[in-house]
Amino acid sequence: MRKRLLFPALLLLVLGLEPAAAARIGTLSETGTLERVARFFALEDASLRYALVGSALLGICCGLMGAFLVVRKLALMGDALSHAVLPGVALGFLWNMTRDPVAIFIGATIAGLLGAGCVQLIRNTTRHKEDAALGFVLASFFGVGICLFTMIQNLPGGNKSGLDKFMFGQAAALGRADVLLLGAVAVLAVGAVFLFYKEYRLTSFDPGFARSLGLRVAFFHYSLMLLLAFAIVSALQAVGVVLVSAMLVIPAAAAYLLTDRFGTMLLLSAVFGLCSGVLGVFCSFIGRNLPTGPFMVLSAAAVFATALAFGPRHGILSRWWRQRSQRARVSRENTLKALYHVLEDEGFRTEQVTLRQLAERRRETLEEAQARVAAIQRHGLATRNVDAVAMTPQGWQRACEIVRNHRLWELYLTHAAQMAVDRVHDDAEVIEHVLGEETVRQLEKRLNYARKDPHGKLIPGVEDIRQGAARPARRATGFGKEAAQ
Amino acid sequence: MNPSPTPASSGPNPPPLEVHDLTVAYHKKPVIYGIDLAVPEGSLVGIIGPNGAGKSTFIKAVMGLLPHTSGRVRIFGKPYAENCHRVGYVPQRESVDWDFPVSVMDVVLMGRYGRLRLGQRPTRADHEAARECLEKVQMLAFANRQIGNLSGGQQQRVFLARALAQESDLYLMDEPFVGVDAATEAAIITLLRELKEKGKTLLVVHHDLSTAPRYFDRLLLLNMRLVAFGPTAEVFTSDQLQKTYGGRLTILSDVAQSIGTAP
Numbered sequence: 001m002r003k004r005l006l007f008p009a010l011l012l013l014v015l016g017l018e019p020a021a022a023a024r025i026g027t028l029s030e031t032g033t034l035e036r037v038a039r040f041f042a043l044e045d046a047s048l049r050y051a052l053v054g055s056a057l058l059g060i061c062c063g064l065m066g067a068f069l070v071v072r073k074l075a076l077m078g079d080a081l082s083h084a085v086l087p088g089v090a091l092g093f094l095w096n097m098t099r100d101p102v103a104i105f106i107g108a109t110i111a112g113l114l115g116a117g118c119v120q121l122i123r124n125t126t127r128h129k130e131d132a133a134l135g136f137v138l139a140s141f142f143g144v145g146i147c148l149f150t151m152i153q154n155l156p157g158g159n160k161s162g163l164d165k166f167m168f169g170q171a172a173a174l175g176r177a178d179v180l181l182l183g184a185v186a187v188l189a190v191g192a193v194f195l196f197y198k199e200y201r202l203t204s205f206d207p208g209f210a211r212s213l214g215l216r217v218a219f220f221h222y223s224l225m226l227l228l229a230f231a232i233v234s235a236l237q238a239v240g241v242v243l244v245s246a247m248l249v250i251p252a253a254a255a256y257l258l259t260d261r262f263g264t265m266l267l268l269s270a271v272f273g274l275c276s277g278v279l280g281v282f283c284s285f286i287g288r289n290l291p292t293g294p295f296m297v298l299s300a301a302a303v304f305a306t307a308l309a310f311g312p313r314h315g316i317l318s319r320w321w322r323q324r325s326q327r328a329r330v331s332r333e334n335t336l337k338a339l340y341h342v343l344e345d346e347g348f349r350t351e352q353v354t355l356r357q358l359a360e361r362r363r364e365t366l367e368e369a370q371a372r373v374a375a376i377q378r379h380g381l382a383t384r385n386v387d388a389v390a391m392t393p394q395g396w397q398r399a400c401e402i403v404r405n406h407r408l409w410e411l412y413l414t415h416a417a418q419m420a421v422d423r424v425h426d427d428a429e430v431i432e433h434v435l436g437e438e439t440v441r442q443l444e445k446r447l448n449y450a451r452k453d454p455h456g457k458l459i460p461g462v463e464d465i466r467q468g469a470a471r472p473a474r475r476a477t478g479f480g481k482e483a484a485q
Numbered sequence: 486m487n488p489s490p491t492p493a494s495s496g497p498n499p500p501p502l503e504v505h506d507l508t509v510a511y512h513k514k515p516v517i518y519g520i521d522l523a524v525p526e527g528s529l530v531g532i533i534g535p536n537g538a539g540k541s542t543f544i545k546a547v548m549g550l551l552p553h554t555s556g557r558v559r560i561f562g563k564p565y566a567e568n569c570h571r572v573g574y575v576p577q578r579e580s581v582d583w584d585f586p587v588s589v590m591d592v593v594l595m596g597r598y599g600r601l602r603l604g605q606r607p608t609r610a611d612h613e614a615a616r617e618c619l620e621k622v623q624m625l626a627f628a629n630r631q632i633g634n635l636s637g638g639q640q641q642r643v644f645l646a647r648a649l650a651q652e653s654d655l656y657l658m659d660e661p662f663v664g665v666d667a668a669t670e671a672a673i674i675t676l677l678r679e680l681k682e683k684g685k686t687l688l689v690v691h692h693d694l695s696t697a698p699r700y701f702d703r704l705l706l707l708n709m710r711l712v713a714f715g716p717t718a719e720v721f722t723s724d725q726l727q728k729t730y731g732g733r734l735t736i737l738s739d740v741a742q743s744i745g746t747a748p
Contacts, residue, residue, distance in 0.1 A: 071585055195604045202595050206581045209647075212548045212657075213599040214569040260631035262586045 033286060040285050048285060050179050051171035055238050055277030055296065057182040059247070061189045061231040062239075063273025066252035067266050068224055072204050075253075076131065077116075077225075079245035080138040082232045084115025086145025086241050089166050090152060097155075099163060101177045105233055112229040115141050145241075169240030169293030171281045178237055185234045189227050193266065200224065201262050238277070240293035250300035251276060254307040257314050276300035328375070330433050335372040336381060336399035337406070337432075338362050339391055344457075352388040400460040405432040407453035408443045414454045415447060421454045499562025501526050501571075501655040501686040502547065507556035509539070509546045515554065516542045518710045524688065524703075529681045531691045531701030531717075535730050538708040540690045541577065544657045548574060560655060570599050573653035575644050577660050583633045589643050590628040593619055596650030611650075618649040621676065638669035645673060656680065656687045663692070674700055697721070 043049055069078050088111025092104035115137045122133035152163065165173045174182075193200060203210045203220040211217050228248075235244050251272035255265045280296030287295075309317050338361045342353045359369035373389050376382045381395030391399060406428045413424040435443075453459055500523045507520040517539035524530060532540050545551045547558050549565050560568040573596070596618070597611040607615075619625045622642040627635065632643060641661055648656060662670050677687055681702075688705070691697055697704060697717075704720045706712035706729040713720045713728075 071582075073582070198598060198601070198606065199603065201587070201591075202598060205585045205587060205592075206576065206595070208545070208550055208576050208580055209574055209595065210598075211550050212569065212572065212574040214566060215598075256586065260586050261588065262591075265586050 036286050036288075040282060047172055047174070048281075050174045050176065051238070051281045051285075051292070052278060054174040054179045054182050055171050055281045055292065056274045057179070057186040057277075058231070058235040058238055059251070059273030059275070059277030059296075060270045061182075061186050061273070062235055062244070062247040063251040063255075063269040063271070064189055064193055064266060065224070065228045065231045066248035066250075066273070067255060067262075067269040068200065068204060069228070069248055070252040070256055071262070071265075075245075075249045076134045077119075078228065078232070078248040080119065080134040081112050081115060081225075081229060082236075082241060082244040082248075083138045083145075084118075084141035085109070085112040085229070085233055085236065086142055086166075087111050087148055088145075088233075089163075089236065089241075090145055090148035093152060093163055094148075101175075101181050101237075105181060108233040108236065109226075109229050111141065112232060113226070116225055116229070142241075165240070165291075166236055167240050167242060168291035169236070169238050169243065169296070170289070171238040171284060171292040172289055174237055178234075182234045185230045189231060190270075192223065192227060196220070197263070238280075238292055239296055240291065243293040243297045246297040247273065247276065247300060250297065250304050254300070254304040257304075257307045257311045260313075272300065272303045276303060331372070332376050332379060332381065333398065333402050333433055334362075335376050336391065336395055337402045339382070339389065339395075340399040340403050352390050354387050355389065356387070358389065402432050404460045405435040405440065407457060407459040408440065408447065409435065410455075411447055411450055411453050411459070412443055424454065498526070499559065500524055501561055502688070503559040503562075504547065505557045505559075507543075507546060507558065508554040509542055509551055510554045511542075511551075516709070517546070517707070520556070520707075520711045522705070522711060522714050524686060526686055527681060527684045528686055528703045529677060529701050530686075530688045530703045530705055531697050532688060532705045532707055533691055533694065533697050533729070534707035534712075538729075540707055541659050543707060544659060544688060544690060547657060548572065571654045573648040573651035573656040575648045575656070575658040575661050578637065578641055578644065578664065580659075583635075583640060585632065587632060588629050589619070589624060589632055589635070590615060592632055592643055593628075593646045593650050596647035599651060614652070615646075615650050618646040621649060622646045623672070636666075638665035641665050641673070642669060645676065649676075654685055656685060656689075658687065658689045660690050660692065662696075694726070 039045070040048065043052075066078065069075050085108040088108035089104050090107075091111070092107025093099060095103040095107065118137045119130065119133045122128055122136065123130055128136075149163070199210075199215060199220055202213075203215065203217045207217045207221075210220075232244050232248070235247060239247050252265070252269040254272050255268035258268055259265050276296050276299040279299035280292045283295035283299070284290050284292040307315070309315055312318055335358070338358055339353050342357045342361050343350070355366055355369050355373065358372065359366050362369065362372070364372075373382060373384050376395060377384055380392060381398060382389055382391045384390075409428040409431045410421075410424040413419045413427060414421055449461070451459055451461070502522075502524040504520050504522050507517065508515060509517050520543065532543065534540050542551060546553055547560075547565070548569070549558075558565055561571055565572070590612075593615040594607050594611060597607055597614060601607065601611070616625065616628070619628055622645050624639060624642050624646060627639065627643075632640065635643065641664070645658075645661060648658070661673055665673070677689065677700075680687060689701070691700065698721045701717055703715060704717050705714045706720060706725055708729045713725045
């Protein structure tokens with residue numbers, strides 16, 4: 001909702017602020033980088049304002065359409081379509097020998113749709129699958145486009161300035177008409193996606209089911225392809241034919257890494273597209289009119305790299321952090337288990353374990369034992385007084401659970417899987433940390449609530465764990481006594 | 486032993502599904518030939534036949550997902566497009582991308598889309614209905630999970646919940662028992678029987694011959710053409726199964742092959 005209101009507001013801002021005699025970007029003499037940064041934020045140049053608003057709009061369009069391409073696994077379609085529009089750009093120019101945005105827009109759209117039609121035709125009538133068809137269409141249309149461009153360059157007369165910018169993109173060449181066109185396309189794209197969000201999502205996810213509901217899947221597919229063609233064509237001027245597909249795919253791919261909800265993905269993708277567009281213009285402006293396309297794509301790539309590294313679920317760093325904290329948890333649980341074993345060897349007559357006993361049990365140095373105890377202390381699983389360590393109720397509970405998991409699993413392997421008693425320990429060392437309560441219940445049932453593991457040791461039951469947790473003082477009288485016999 | 490369809494009854498109570506001389510071809514190559522049948526209301530029908538017999542093709546063609554070469558399909562006496570809101574569909578599990586960024590709840594809500602206008606968002610009542618359907622398949626706890634983080638049996642139950650949310654009178658299910666654990670299979674069949682008790686009609690593509698006679702009260706034996714359709718006790722005979730699975734109709738499939746490769 002809010003986004004829909006934003007576009008007209010932005011457009012009004014730009015059109016209202018158009019001073020007649022503003023300097024073109026880069027027409028001023030050499031100035032320092034800092035000065036250029038200041039000029040960028042002052043937004044005094046009209047062409048800079050056009051470039052910024054145009055790039056923001058195209059970023060939003062490309063981000064939205066790209067999200068659909070990515071979830072429909074049609075990323076290559078964007079690539080093919082963006083290359084296929086080139087001959088249309090040339091023909092649009094030849095129409096009246098000027099860089100008329102509307103003529104070029106129409107020509108490019110027709111060429112793009114023709115390319116998409118060729119892909120469909122090749123797929124339906126030959127043995128080739130989509131990838132070969134896309135490869136063929138992309139290259140041959142692009143080839144025709146290059147030929148036409150070379151011809152145009154050699155033609156006498158006509159205002160050819162700015163035509164070369166279609167290859168790598170130059171946002172500074174955007175004019176008022178271009179920005180209006182971009183605005184119209186953005187309003188159309190955002191409006192269509194907003195209105196028919198439910199239908200577009202369903203037809204992307206499960207077209208068969210959508211058709212069974214009586215939805216016109218083909219209509220939604222082709223309207224999306226048309227919007228895609230619009231987005232590509234309107235973005236050409238600023239991003240360039242070669243890289244526009246990257247503006248479609250990269251923001252969407254970054255958004256896909258960050259969320260599991262399609263709506264959020266659309267929003268993130270549009271925002272990433274917008275940021276990439278603006279950043280691209282900024283870099284181009286600071287670098288004195290370098291082509292904008294590569295900078296936009298690089299900005300998008302930076303966003304993608306950030307998402308890849310810091311994404312909460314699929315990010316590399318968060319995965320590393322999860323693995324690290326899992327290792328720390330396993331280490332704590334091993335400490336608790338060792339404490340339990342020491343207590344068990346003592347027949348549960350005492351509730352304290354000395355650091356030395358722990359170190360001996362783990363076959364580690366005293367320092368290592370100290371570090372272990374410090375770790376479980378921090379998690380409230382044990383307390384320590386000088387040399388003596390005692391588990392808290394939570395610590396005792398977790399220790400019982402781990403020992404129970406270990407012994408149950410050993411018993412299960414020897415009984416159900418017929419493995420030798422001396423083979424099962426290592427496997428149980430791993431499994432004990434990951435067994436869920438539900439699986440434990442199933443194991444207990446499967447093993448008829450056996451009380452002893454294959455080595456003849458007692459398996460802590462639910463009662464022992466709960467009793468220990470609630471009343472640690474009575475541990476020795478309940479389960480412990482039995483163990484001591 | 487020829488498939489003898491019950492005469493088309495177009496009286497006050499037209500059958501949920503009536504198919505007349507349905508033929509479907511992929512790339513000109515016929516997949517199913519001249520199917521005639523009328524499914525009585527309130528029956529639980531198993532569609533069985535060997536691989537490539539056209540089981541999925543048949544139910545897709547009924548819904549118009551595949552173009553008919555010839556023939557006519559009537560849903561409660563009307564063309565599919567006019568009565569599509571009375572049909573619930575469970576596609577094959579592999580037919581969608583389970584990495585798609587939607588939650589379990591989102592998918593079940595899709596079952597309500599048939600009742601919403603274009604562009605209309607699901608209402609509170611739709612959410613309530615979807616929640617009830619998830620409860621019925623014991624998946625409510627997973628409502629907010631992304632659908633890729635589910636086991637095969639759970640994914641199948643999500644699809645089932647979506648079909649339940651459609652609140653239809655005729656259900657078409659494509660292999661709902663594939664890749665599910667025994668517990669889920671039992672839960673699904675219980676649910677199907679409940680629907681049948683409520684007077685719904687169900688057609689279920691099934692591949693397991695050993696369970697077919699226990700699960701379904703009618704069977705549709707299919708192998709490119711309709712081999713037999715009728716009450717399980719009458720149809721599930723070694724003679725009919727031999728006709729369906731054994732002895733391919735070599736000439737029929739050869740001719741189909743040559744039609745497919747003809748220019």
